[in-house]
Amino acid sequence: MIEVHDLHKYFGSLHVLKGIGLEVKKGEVLSIIGASGSGKSTLLYCINGLEPIQKGQVHVDGTDVHARGTDINKLRQKLGMVFQQWNSFPHLTALENVALAPRIVKGKSKAEARGIAERQLGHVGLSDKLDVFPNALSGGQQQRLAIARALAMEPQYMLFDEATSALDPELVGEVLDTMRLLAEEGMTMICVTHEMGFARDVSDRVAYFHEGHMEEIGPPEQIFGEARSEHTRKFLSKVR
């Protein structure tokens, strides 16, 4: 379980997250929606420790993410992250991209890592691109590669930071399908997204962020049907 308690985050004097509190249980799919700059992506970075926090706590399976004694590298093996700009390693083939972390972080043998990589690349539908370099792949393929790379570490939770926002429209579908597949397989996911269809159809809960506050959180029927907050309804009316 991921627990966030009274989280405050500042960038300099800018108060980006204002007292966020939520829980994500195993197997749950949570979508986070909201305008740009409302702090959604920052929340994800606070969860896996890529950004420090000024107040509050984040616990992953009971471990405090930001405590001084925490082995953050070990913790990050439980949290897989997929970035908006995929950030594939350009100097490695697809297979090497996926096999690298299992090998050097988890200490798997070359053969084991290779096996894991082949399996995950098959999982996301890239079996025929094993020895291809990222610069020869489309944006959608690179993003699926990034998903496979994160999955290869066998995480318990997957964090998606606007995974489809940087893609050409015709490539969005393949990535969403992969994410849908993962959800069906029972992966715990937190997805910051602008894809309302995905949020509505795949999530167990949807959270709406507004100017650093978690304005409202509830099942899709509530958020998309009869949202309790004025802000939520205003945002959704503009988006649809």
Added chain:
Amino acid sequence: MFDYNFHWRPVLRTLPDLLEASLVTLQVAALAMIIGIVVAIGLALIRLHMRGPLRWIATAWVELARNTPALFQLFFFGFGLGAFGLHLSPYAIILMGLTFNCAGYLAENFRGGFQAIPETQIRAARSLGMNGWQAYSRVVIPQVLRIVYHPITNQMVWAVLISSLGMLVGFRELSGETQFFASRTYRVFEYFAVTAVIYYVIVKIILGASRLLAMRLFRY
């Protein structure tokens, strides 16, 4: 026009000595480059990530190396240190001068290389559970190498060419050796002509080897 008698025979007779001196040239240039690269990476990282006196020293090193003649830098290691009573051998003077020079120039190339790698690459590596050292050595450095490879090759050629200044401090690399023979036999033109050819060949070999290495290292 040419009423001058060319005497190539004495030169060809000493060719083995010249070629052996070429190896000395390559050795000192290569050593200066290896040490220079390590120092350059350090200087680049200091200039990128640190403040204070250490950064100031690194900047001074780089700017002095790049804005003064190589010969001047050799003079410093020769005369300058000599004032302290530290009299270095000609070999040491050339090695230190070359290393100082290479490190300064390469530091700029490495700095640009590091800056060109987006921070997101490190983020992605860290998010997979890699520690800082792993992220740097497995993800950042290989990409930086690609960027600085061409400048490093050029610097190696430069180092070989500058090593010829050994002639002025009494070091018996290729030029020094040539000068030694030429002054004894007065066949200055012939000796220096042959040496010019040898340098040309050495440079071509270095460039060719570099291109081959690049094809193996950088498959993308």
Added chain:
Amino acid sequence: MEDTISFFSSLTINDIWFLGEAAARTLLISALSISIGTLLGAVFGWLLYEGKMVATLTLAPILDVFRSVPLIIQLVLFYNMAPIMGLNLDPFGSGVVILTIYTSALVANVARGGLEAVGQPMRRAARSLGMSYWQDLVHVVLPIGGRAVFPSWIGVALGVMKDSALVSVLGYIELLKASQILITRTQQPFLVLALAGAFYFALSYPISRYAMKLEQRWGQ
């Protein structure tokens, strides 16, 4: 040899004047070589760009030689070759000739890069407006390409200025040679080197920083 190093002693006004004259000679030989070399290099660069196969097979290798042989070797070789060819050149003359050719070889590459940087679409636009080949070259290619490679050209110019120190090997009393003479005479290595170094640095550093700023401003 002194036990202590004192910074302010036996350097007389005459000595300073001596250094000043030598510095002026450095500037003279540099300015001459750079200006003529640049013009020649621009022409060579244009030839390499437009001449395609023919130029690449003939001109390029020749210029390549001048970049693959140490300057010091080129200088001594030419100085000893000139009498054979019937040219009676003093150290200054030999130095200017070699430095000019050396500069032109470097500038040729820079110039070619500049021409290539302008790109077909731009030139097509100019020609479709009715400009002749030469009008296109002068009013479109030169301003745009020139701006693109100005920083690189500055780099070449500064490099030649520093390399001019090597003409001292022929006996031309430029700044470093004068420094060496002065050091041996006055045993004041630090002061003399500091003065000489300051000269080179004061010339090179501001100009290269200015070029860097221009490069950033022009958004290359």
